[in-house]
Amino acid sequence: MKYTIETHNLTKKFALQKGFTDFFLHPFRKDAMTAVVDVNLNVKSGELFGILGPNGAGKTTLIKMLCTLISPTEGTAYVNGYDIAKDSGKIRESIGFVTSDERSFYWRLTGRHNLRFFAALHNYYSDDAEERIDELLSLVGMEDRADDMFLSYSAGMKQRMAIARGLLNDPVVLFMDEPTRALDPGAAQNVRKFVKEHITGDAGKTVFLSTHHLPEAEELCDRIAIINEGRIVAVGTLDKLKAGLDKPDPGLGDVFMHYTGKEFERGAAPKHVYQGRRRMMGGGRHGGMRF
Amino acid sequence: MIWKKAFSFIIRDLVLATSYKFEFFLRFFFMLFSILTFYFVSKLVGGAGMAHLEPYGGDYFSFVLIGIAFSGYLMTALRSFSESIRGEQMMGTLEAMLVTPTDTSAIVTLSSLWSFIFMSFRVLMYLVIGILLGVDMSNANVPAALLILVLTIICFGSIGIISASFIMVLKRGDPINMFFMSTSELFGGVLFPISILPEWLRTISYLLPITYSLSGMRHALLQGYSLSALAPEISALMVFSVVLVPLGLLSFRYAVNRAKMDGSLVQY
Numbered sequence: 001m002k003y004t005i006e007t008h009n010l011t012k013k014f015a016l017q018k019g020f021t022d023f024f025l026h027p028f029r030k031d032a033m034t035a036v037v038d039v040n041l042n043v044k045s046g047e048l049f050g051i052l053g054p055n056g057a058g059k060t061t062l063i064k065m066l067c068t069l070i071s072p073t074e075g076t077a078y079v080n081g082y083d084i085a086k087d088s089g090k091i092r093e094s095i096g097f098v099t100s101d102e103r104s105f106y107w108r109l110t111g112r113h114n115l116r117f118f119a120a121l122h123n124y125y126s127d128d129a130e131e132r133i134d135e136l137l138s139l140v141g142m143e144d145r146a147d148d149m150f151l152s153y154s155a156g157m158k159q160r161m162a163i164a165r166g167l168l169n170d171p172v173v174l175f176m177d178e179p180t181r182a183l184d185p186g187a188a189q190n191v192r193k194f195v196k197e198h199i200t201g202d203a204g205k206t207v208f209l210s211t212h213h214l215p216e217a218e219e220l221c222d223r224i225a226i227i228n229e230g231r232i233v234a235v236g237t238l239d240k241l242k243a244g245l246d247k248p249d250p251g252l253g254d255v256f257m258h259y260t261g262k263e264f265e266r267g268a269a270p271k272h273v274y275q276g277r278r279r280m281m282g283g284g285r286h287g288g289m290r291f
Numbered sequence: 292m293i294w295k296k297a298f299s300f301i302i303r304d305l306v307l308a309t310s311y312k313f314e315f316f317l318r319f320f321f322m323l324f325s326i327l328t329f330y331f332v333s334k335l336v337g338g339a340g341m342a343h344l345e346p347y348g349g350d351y352f353s354f355v356l357i358g359i360a361f362s363g364y365l366m367t368a369l370r371s372f373s374e375s376i377r378g379e380q381m382m383g384t385l386e387a388m389l390v391t392p393t394d395t396s397a398i399v400t401l402s403s404l405w406s407f408i409f410m411s412f413r414v415l416m417y418l419v420i421g422i423l424l425g426v427d428m429s430n431a432n433v434p435a436a437l438l439i440l441v442l443t444i445i446c447f448g449s450i451g452i453i454s455a456s457f458i459m460v461l462k463r464g465d466p467i468n469m470f471f472m473s474t475s476e477l478f479g480g481v482l483f484p485i486s487i488l489p490e491w492l493r494t495i496s497y498l499l500p501i502t503y504s505l506s507g508m509r510h511a512l513l514q515g516y517s518l519s520a521l522a523p524e525i526s527a528l529m530v531f532s533v534v535l536v537p538l539g540l541l542s543f544r545y546a547v548n549r550a551k552m553d554g555s556l557v558q559y
Contacts, residue, residue, distance in 0.1 A: 012554070014553070014554050015553060035554075061554070064554075067390050068390075068551075069386060069389060069390060069551065069556055069557075070551055070552075070554045070556070071548070071551040071552045073552075089392055089394070092390060092391060092392045093392045095390070097386075097387070097390040099386065099387070101383055101386075103382060103383030103384070104383050104384055104386060104387040105384065105387075106303065106307065106382070106384060108306075108307055108310040108311075109303065109306055109307065109310075113303070113306060116299070117299055117300075117302075117303045118387065118388075118391065120295065120296050120299035120300075121296070121299075121388060121391035121392070121393045121398075122391050122392060122393075123292065123296075123392060123393075125292075125295045125296075125299075126295075165387070169391075169392075
């Protein structure tokens with residue numbers, strides 16, 4: 001296995017839900033939108049790989065395909081040598097997933113109860129689980145609040161618990177979907193420091209991180225892939241990405257502009273469009289998009 | 292290992308249920324009301340319809356007590372699987388569960404365990420209150436009743452999983468749930484013996500597993516029928532199980548694959 005993550009022409013198209021009129025007038029017409037197009041990426045072991053793009057660029061869809069939560073429409077991908085279409089169970093044994101959605105915990109259970117429950121889903125029980133949970137609570141600095149209800153935690157604490165949960169099974173690869181999105185600058189900086197020092201530094205894990213925050217990508221990532229409208233438009237180290245630019249001392253924003261022709265903020269999807277989707281064919285009067 | 296995992300789900304749901312303490316106690320308290328309602332209805336009915344009740348011991352209150360107690364398993368099966376998916380989707384916890392090595396069908400099945408345990412406790416309470424109100428179960432064939440209970444849970448659980456498959460894909464508007472919810476009370480012999488129905492309507496009763504489940508349970512608990520005397524009901528429930536279990540598993544697998552393809556696994 002040369003790479004920890006490999007994707008080959010990975011593509012995802014979503015069927016669009018029809019409105020009532022189209023449902024009756026065009027019952028057999030299938031409209032679709034493409035969220036991810038022909039993505040080819042290779043991520044090495046121990047690398048902190050960032051996928052940078054505005055909201056709606058296809059980052060979350062790409063991560064969810066690699067985590068086996070969404071099936072690709074075309075193309076293939078391998079995580080730890082396992083095919084995402086055929087070996088989803090094996091993949092889920094060897095990955096961790098950190099989301100920025102704080103609702104992904106049981107708020108009326110304590111932090112420890114939550115970790116105990118998710119440890120069981122990872123096939124860790126009794127003493128093994130308790131030992132691992134204590135170790136992780138100490139790592140993320142939550143040992144003093146572990147027996148408080150999850151609903152009493154601050155956003156930063158919730159994110160620390162999300163990281164602890166993502167590490168429960170000692171994964172080879174940790175997928176992090178915009179891990180600092182809901183955090184204030186101070187808490188976000190702490191999370192970034194933690195990821196850099198402990199997850200890739202001490203533990204040597206491969207991290208696949210999505211972000212729409214330029215400084216975060218600049219600060220954390222060994223290599224960055226820029227994704228725009230579902231396509232990877234550039235991949236490389238920050239220095240390599242900057243190399244082709246005429247501007248002196250360009251930032252990642254300039255790099256984004258160079259490869260996509262847009263200001264980073266302007267690449268964002270309109271607010272009424274749910275993330276990760278663009279219409280590929282068909283009219284514009286259809287109902288909400290599915291996710 | 293599956294037992295340890297099941298235990299984790301039960302503990303999670305017990306802690307969550309008891310964290311809403313007032314609701315937890317109210318559910319027990321109001322359980323009494325439906326039993327008392329039928330107790331007084333049976334006083335009114337008295338010996339009327341005796342011919343129809345004779346095969347079950349002749350007492351309406353005993354008949355209806357078993358009916359409302361054990362039909363609860365069907366309602367639990369129809370609701371718990373689909374509600375567990377929907378609940379986790381709405382709480383936002385489903386995705387975090389689906390990214391673990393635990394199989395999706397195991398997650399859905401184990402998420403429903405607490406509902407079945409709570410239902411079993413409820414049935415036990417019904418039976419105890421029934422006995423206190425004069426229902427005679429002194430001749431009950433408990434092993435036979437337990438066998439019928441296991442087959443009942445397998446059948447109803449499979450129907451619940453088929454229902455959850457529709458929820459996984461359609462999100463709302465599950466036809467299986469609507470069909471069984473609306474037909475079981477009328478045709479399944481919950482509140483009155485199916486012999487009261489016109490013969491052409493009774494045909495529908497024979498197509499529903501609840502009919503055999505309630506009939507078998509009444510014969511086992513109220514009249515102490517032997518296993519050989521209960522053979523028609525047990526055989527019918529076994530046939531339903533053989534058909535419904537693979538159908539449930541296949542439909543759920545299809546639904547999960549379809550939802551992954553649609554990208555709607557955590558959508559509600």
